[in-house]
Amino acid sequence: MRIIVNIDDEVPLFTQLVAQVKKAVLSGEMEAGAAMxxxxxxxxxxxxxxxxxxxxxxxxxxxxxxxxxxxxxxFIHPDAKENSGVDLNAWVLRELSKTIKAFRDVDVTDSEIRIAFSHVMHNRN
Amino acid sequence: MRIIVNIDDEVPLFTQLVAQVKKAVLSGEMEAGAAMxxxxxxxxxxxxxxxxxxxxxxxxxxxxxxxxxxxxxxFIHPDAKENSGVDLNAWVLRELSKTIKAFRDVDVTDSEIRIAFSHVMHNRN
DNA sequence: ATATGTACCCAAGCTACAAGGGGTACATAT
DNA sequence: ATATGTACCCCTTGTAGCTTGGGTACATAT
Structure with a gap:
């Protein structure tokens, strides 16, 4: 399995790694059970x-x-191929976008949203 | 209307001001139509x-x-008394907390949540 | 002329977080 | 002894936001 990393890329290194492994799985280059x-x-x-x-x-x-x-x-996971297709972050983005839109629709300040956000992230609610 | 502000307080000055005006309205010290x-x-x-x-x-x-x-x-708003009671930020906190809890429940990293959050805040979705 | 709310520009000081690295250590089992 | 994933500690660099401030300007209407 060839993995290339570009330090000068805008994309973080660990993100490049994740993307390349998933891509290799989807293309069939890496099959279930193969050793990483x-x-x-x-x-x-x-x-x-x-x-x-x-x-x-x-x-x-x-x-x-x-x-x-x-x-x-x-090793490559048995269900790697299916799981490489789902984009968890895209789902997070959609859900979060809906919630925040509701706030902005009633004129909640971005600053207020940020403060509430940091509270939630800290208090582990 | 007496308004006091404490620079050394942890609470931002503008927040202190907002709180004191609402408090004055709720206590009846400031009535609808009164000049600020x-x-x-x-x-x-x-x-x-x-x-x-x-x-x-x-x-x-x-x-x-x-x-x-x-x-x-x-001037003090005609419905100031009712409106001083509702806490917009508390509602934001509850809604945001629900959304983020759903993320953490499926092991989305706090870092990933933060990144998604900043994207949403920027792209004005 | 004066006062009102409002809208820009720019800046300092502070805090938080990100990505990445250096290092050390541990239990696991071969 | 060796290799595995994992978990800590520390650190540097860069980015971003918040709060508060200084200043200037505008249209409004008295």
Whole structure:
């Protein structure tokens, strides 16, 4: 599996990683059960930090595109193909957009929305 | 109408102003139709910036607690008493909390939520 | 001339968060 | 010993928003 990373890109490195893995799965280049390179290995190959790769892997596992099996390494998830198609962030964007539109429709200030937002994010409600 | 402002308070000045006007209305100290001090007048009395007072007045007018009549000055709104009781921000807080809880329930990262939020706030959707 | 609300410009000081990196450590099991 | 994912600590850089301020200007109508 070829993975390329561009430091000068506007897109964050971990986002590039996630996108490329999902793309490889969708194209059939990576099939269910195939072994992924280890975090340290990939980080070394791409000459980037372990934690950047680890972050990408963490997101990929949450989306059930890969499966980490502890000391045995990381593998492509059985349902990787279906799960690579769903865009969680797009859904978040739509839902959030609806909520915020309702606020702006009744003349709630953007500043007030931001303050409420930061309260919610902090208080873990 | 006595208005006091505390610079050393954690609460922003314009928020203190809004709260005190609403409180005065609810207590009956200020009745519908009563004249508010002008923006420049109040700013000068409290030794704060015009724009800070103007901001408070803008919010009070949106909430229909006061009414600005251009060069004639600013007055307490006919429905000020009812409108001083409703808390717009509390409603925003509740709605936003529901939406964000749905995100966290499906393991969307706080970071992802923040990014989506800033996109929505920018794109004016 | 004077006063009203309003709308711009610009700035300082502060806080929060992002992305990325450096390093260290742990339990797991081969 | 070695490799795995994972979890902490610290840090730098950059971006963004908030609050408050200073200043200037405008149309309004007295």
């Amino acid at each position: 390179p280890s975090i340290r290995q990939l980080a070394n190959d791409l000459q980037i930090n372990n934690k950047t790769v680890a972050k990408a892997y963490r997101l990929l596992e949450r989306d059930q595109v890969i499966q980490t099996k502890g000391y045995r390494g990381t | 001090p002008s923006i420049r007048q109040l700013a000068n009395d409290l030794q704060i910036n015009n724009k800070t007072v103007a901001k408070a007045y803008r919010l009070l007018e949106r909430d229909q607690v006061i009414q600005t009549k251009g060069y004639r000055g600013t």
